[in-house]
Amino acid sequence: ADLLLLDEPTNDLDLETLDLLQEMLADYPGTVLVASHDRDFIDRIATTTLLAEGTEGRWTEYAGGYSDMVAQRGSGLAPKPLAKARPVRPASPAGDLPAAPQRKRLSYKDEYALKQLPGRITERTSEIDRLESILADPALYRRDPKRFDETGAALAAARKDLAHLEDEWLRLEMLREEAGQPPAAS
Structure with missing residues (x-):
């Protein structure tokens, strides 16, 4: 209580x-x-x-x-x-009852996150591309199995993080549109 x-x-x-x-x-x-x-x-x-x-x-x-x-x-x-x-x-x-519009402004924290997310998504996408190019080497597993496993785990984590970032960006964009706020300036 x-x-x-x-x-x-x-x-x-x-x-x-x-x-x-x-x-x-x-x-x-x-x-x-x-x-x-x-x-x-x-x-x-x-x-x-x-x-x-x-x-x-x-x-x-x-x-x-x-x-x-x-x-x-x-x-x-x-x-x-x-x-x-x-x-x-x-x-x-x-x-x-009159329908009261539920227009709520994005919080400062959400506005800040919405501005930062595109850059973070780009960084994560570049990281995924880099990791995929490392794993594309057919001889990597024979040459360095430990590095192959570590890179594979890092790739899975990066993909999961990218999915989370994209979901968060979509959620915040939908809130921004519902609030009638203009798109965030890049």
Whole structure:
């Protein structure tokens, strides 16, 4: 039952550090309770938003971040009051809710990786070509069986790494397109 409390964590942070904080909070295994005026930050990290409403000290729970909370309050959906007994409300048809676009910017780490991956893929491809040319020597196995085995193992590892790099590049490119961001400058 890990609990992390943060009060205005985005004050005085540059964009790079803010992205890093968001990534770390997303990977945090416990519960994070954040008090913040940064609506964008709340939208990016919150799965539940608590809002103090009225003068009676009443707190209301909304699913999602700040924009989701505003949409729920504006659409007439009954929020979940924080009380001991919560009434179960019937599921509303999907057509009742406006479709909120799930456009999320790539994190700084992902943007950096997306810029670096083409070069790493090229390097790995060159390494594979080099290893294949070594193994293409028909006399290598007779001359140096140990080197043949080591080169074969290195080739298998390089191919596996290349496949991983290509999969990661494809995943990040798809995220970039979904977020509507322009292609990374080479």
